[in-house]
Amino acid sequence: MQNMRGMQLGQYTLDRLIGKGAMGEVYLGNQEALQRQVAIKLMKFVSDEAFRRFQQEVAITATLDHPHIIKIFDYGIENNIPYVVMQYLTGGTLSERIFYARTNGLPLMSAGEAAQLVEKLASAIDYAHQQGVIHRDIKPGNVMFDIHGFPYLVDFGIARLNVGGQELTLAGMTVGTPYYMAPEMWGPGELTKHVDQYAMAVMVYEMLTGRHPYEVDEGKEPNLNLMYKHLNELPPPIET
The missing domain is CATH 3.30.200.20 (Phosphorylase Kinase; domain 1)
Structure with missing residues (x-):
């Protein structure tokens, strides 16, 4: 543009x-x-x-x-x-907060802090699901804060809605971010609210560890490698 x-x-x-x-x-x-x-x-x-x-x-x-x-x-x-x-939100994204802490040797979010944030975000996701809206791209980059640190989910529902039994999806649009995509998103099967719950769990892992549960070499077919890991491997325990 x-x-x-x-x-x-x-x-x-x-x-x-x-x-x-x-x-x-x-x-x-x-x-x-x-x-x-x-x-x-x-x-x-x-x-x-x-x-x-x-x-x-x-x-x-x-x-x-x-x-x-x-x-x-x-x-x-x-x-x-x-x-x-x-x-208009001016407090940055959760992704920026995680990156800043990791690259500056600062403490990551505690389990208690993560639980408080997740409670707020999960209530938003649950509400949207009750309205027939599936986000399909839950990730730290889509969590923003206002100047007071109040969290918001953004880019909500643009990917898929289920309204009156009819699903609406933008033709030709890439849906989801591979690091956070549930196993069923890698194939042609029907997607449900569980893809948002899976992505939320991946995001919590990152909040507590500063890294994705599955890491790959970006230079060697990263999406195929991520797909394999999401489908076949367990992530390293958080305490490590």
């Missing part, structure tokens, strides 16, 4: 790029009418069908109302660019 700084999207003005990923870029934006800062994700889509599914999914995930799920304020399309307007 080209630099969108200064562009006007409806009532929102893009300020500066603050993140990017497989599905698009995230800008800090200003909502002039309410005089507040927001996070605006500009989405990448290749077809009208993909955008139709995006509209359906965002409309439903925007109804999720839980204290630990990021708020979606608005969405739309402007100049052929689909966008989502979200709550």
Whole structure:
């Protein structure tokens, strides 16, 4: 994507790029009418069908109302660019906190601290599952904090929803992060809420140890090696 700084999207003005990923870029934006800062994700889509599914999914995930799920304020399309307007969080990600502690020789999260955080995040995941929403990409990078350290799950439900028995998935989208993917995500089988529970367990392991339960050489077909490990091996005990 080209630099969108200064562009006007409806009532929102893009300020500066603050993140990017497989599905698009995230800008800090200003909502002039309410005089507040927001996070605006500009989405990448290749077809009208993909955008139709995006509209359906965002409309439903925007109804999720839980204290630990990021708020979606608005969405739309402007100049052929689909966008989502979200709550702006300034406390960084859980992934950044783990990395900072590990690389600076600082203590990792204690079991008690991890339990408190997991209780909050698990309540958000359970609530979403009750609404028919499966995240499918639970990981430290998708846990963000506000300035007070209050945690939120982000990018929630964009991957798959089950609404009225109909599953909606963005065509052509890579779903999941291999280090956190449950065994059933590596094949063609039906996915359930258990993939989020598995990913949460992997994330807890990382919170307590500073490493993934399964590590591979990134230069030698890492996804195939990770798939084998998730399907066939037990992770090293946490105490080691």
